[in-house]
Amino acid sequence: MYKETVPIKLKEARKQAGYTQNQVADILKISQISISRYETGEREPDYETLGRLIDFYEVSADWILGTGKTKR
Numbered sequence: 001m002y003k004e005t006v007p008i009k010l011k012e013a014r015k016q017a018g019y020t021q022n023q024v025a026d027i028l029k030i031s032q033i034s035i036s037r038y039e040t041g042e043r044e045p046d047y048e049t050l051g052r053l054i055d056f057y058e059v060s061a062d063w064i065l066g067t068g069k070t071k072r
Contacts, residue, residue: 002066006041006066010039011039017057021035024056027056028052034049
C-alpha cells in the first residue's frame with residue numbers, strides 16, 4: 001500500500017507546488033531522472049532525500065506515506 005502511495009503523492013506534491021521535475025532537481029541538487037523514477041515508483045528515495053522532498057514541498061510525512069488517520 002505505502003509503496004504505491006509514495007510515488008503518486010510525490011508527483012502530486014510537486015505539481016501542487018508548481019514545479020517541474022527539472023526545477024526540483026536543480027534546486028535540491030538531485031538528478032531529474034531520479035525525481036522521475038521516484039514519481040513512477042521505479043526507485044525509492046532514501047530517508048534523507050525523502051525528508052528533503054517533504055520539507056521542500058511543505059507537506060507532512062503522514063500525507064506522503066498515506067498514513068494519516070481520521071477519528072471516527
